[in-house]
Amino acid sequence: MADDKVMNRWLVVLGAILIQLCLGAIYAWSVFTPALNAAGWSKMQTQAVFAVGLAMFAVTMVWAGKKLAVWGPKKLTMLSGVVLGCGYALAGLFGGTNFMSLLLLIGVVGGGGIGIGYVVPIAVGMRWFPDKKGLITGLAVAGFGFGAMGWVKLAGSWGHLIANYGLSTTFTIYGVAFAVLVILGGLFMTFPPEGWLPKGYTPSATVEGSSDDLNIQGTDLLKTYQFKLIFLTFVFSAGAGLMSIGLMKLYPMEALQNAGYSAAEASAISGTAMAVFFSLANGIGRIVWGTLSDLMGRQVSIIIMTATQGICVIAFPTMASSELILYVGATFIGFNFGGNFALFPTMTADIFGAKNVGINYPFVFLAYGVGGIGGPILGGFLGDMGNFPLAFTTCGALCLLGAVLTWHCNPINAKEHELSGFKPIARMLAAEQLSAQRK
Known part of the structure; x- marks a missing residue:
């Protein structure tokens, strides 16, 4: 069309x-x-x-x-x-x-x-x-x-x-x-006509046979190991970001005062780190990571994002005691945190099909709620014990684990569907693969 x-x-x-x-x-x-x-x-x-x-x-x-x-x-x-x-x-x-x-x-x-x-x-x-x-x-x-x-x-x-x-x-x-x-x-929220594609665009299928036409939803989605890996990675990445949001003013104030800043100076600096550097980077990161993922692919983008987030979060206790370095740390953590909201919905569409992303992504997004409970509670619990650095180290290590999990998140293939009991989809993918081989 x-x-x-x-x-x-x-x-x-x-x-x-x-x-x-x-x-x-x-x-x-x-x-x-x-x-x-x-x-x-x-x-x-x-x-x-x-x-x-x-x-x-x-x-x-x-x-x-x-x-x-x-x-x-x-x-x-x-x-x-x-x-x-x-x-x-x-x-x-x-x-x-x-x-x-x-x-x-x-x-x-x-x-x-x-x-x-x-x-x-x-x-x-x-x-x-x-x-x-x-x-x-x-x-x-x-x-x-x-x-x-x-x-x-x-x-x-x-x-x-x-x-x-x-x-x-x-x-x-x-x-x-x-x-x-x-x-x-x-008023502008309407789906394009059935079969419509932008001029010059041809859908590409992976070697496993996955494409934008893949149709997985509901309980079928929850049965796949890909969903579990995506969900856990989102929990770890969102949890680290939300814990950092909760502590972005509280912990730097403590670290800056220990480094010799007055209470008023520490409050102003930590407030700027959260309200300006983290917030702006959070918004910009959503656009930049989304754009980069179109070039590099979603899987590679999430691996890089979660790995760099893990390193930044682990290093943050050291960064928080210096004004300029604190701003750098807040910027990187905010930038990567924003990337979650561009990469995980598109990863969901790539793995399980774009047509059902409206049904499937809400299940993936529940990971944000889990991370929103676990990350801040962990930060508060260890903070009460006087060990904020351990909270950052733990969340950073989990982000690194998320990068490893994403590395193993491969596209759906026909054999996997057959083993999982998704026979209609398995037959569809097998037919696509056979057609591709004949060509």
């Missing part, structure tokens, strides 16, 4: 960025916590809303992935905008600073709204850009990372919304903005 007979596919990128800019609101939660603390909330309560939001995000994504093929990407995105927007708007109108209200409206409802919409731009983008899956996924999820910074600044130092209008009104403004922008972006 000719490229000029269908919608301009770059409109999908515009829609994806608009959607992800709003869904990244979950990472902007920290801008609200000082006002909530001042209203009498404990630190545990502020983190509980964030944790519930993350959990709902991951769990709802699995449900949304199943509904994507039934309802279509446009309807699912519209629902995401309505649910996310209502969560925040109602929190502003009725929640105020009441803990249970915000836990329900922002944590449960808002987190669910994010989970409903997150996978849609990824799945749609891959279908429109089979020739640039890494780049397009990177651009889409970069919006998620950069959006967080934008909403933080708008509520704080740029827009002063909280200072000028109060917490409740800011929640309401954000709710309306989220609904409008996500619904607007959703």
Whole structure:
């Protein structure tokens, strides 16, 4: 089908960025916590809303992935905008600073709204850009990372919304903005016509017979050793990054003061490391790693990313005691952490087929939730024991293990499917292999 007979596919990128800019609101939660603390909330309560939001995000994504093929990407995105927007708007109108209200409206409802919409731009983008899956996924999820910074600044130092209008009104403004922008972006969320391919693009099959037409989902996905390797690697890589996020200010403050910096200097330096160097590198890393993976391949990219992350995380306790070296360490860890969100969805598509990435990636993304629990808890536990360096060393070593696991994550082949009981797919791949041999 000719490229000029269908919608301009770059409109999908515009829609994806608009959607992800709003869904990244979950990472902007920290801008609200000082006002909530001042209203009498404990630190545990502020983190509980964030944790519930993350959990709902991951769990709802699995449900949304199943509904994507039934309802279509446009309807699912519209629902995401309505649910996310209502969560925040109602929190502003009725929640105020009441803990249970915000836990329900922002944590449960808002987190669910994010989970409903997150996978849609990824799945749609891959279908429109089979020739640039890494780049397009990177651009889409970069919006998620950069959006967080934008909403933080708008509520704080740029827009002063909280200072000028109060917490409740800011929640309401954000709710309306989220609904409008996500619904607007959703107008471009539609799959290309069946059989459509970009001009000049020819799908390539691996020697094992795997291709974009591979169709593995649900329980078949969970049975494969490739899923287990991808899942564990994502757990280790995400866990290291999320532990580093949790300690990026706390541990450098301690290390810098031990090196002779004053408490005020240490706080300012560590805050800059997190808010500027880590955050910007996190967003940029999503685009760069996605682009590199189109050139080098997903498997090689994940191996390099997790191996370098392992080295950086292990070295971070040494780097944290010097201002300039701390900035370098925060940049590299943020850059590699961002790469997770561009590489693992595209790796899922490459191994199990692009058509079902909307169904399959939510199962892989559950690894982010596991890493989000394990990494920060490990950091906090060892920190309470006075041994932050051991936490970084452990997470870094697990990243290196993830690189080794990815090395063994080979494409699906017909023999493997036959042994696993996936006979329809096995026959399909065997026929492809036979056809290729005859040619």
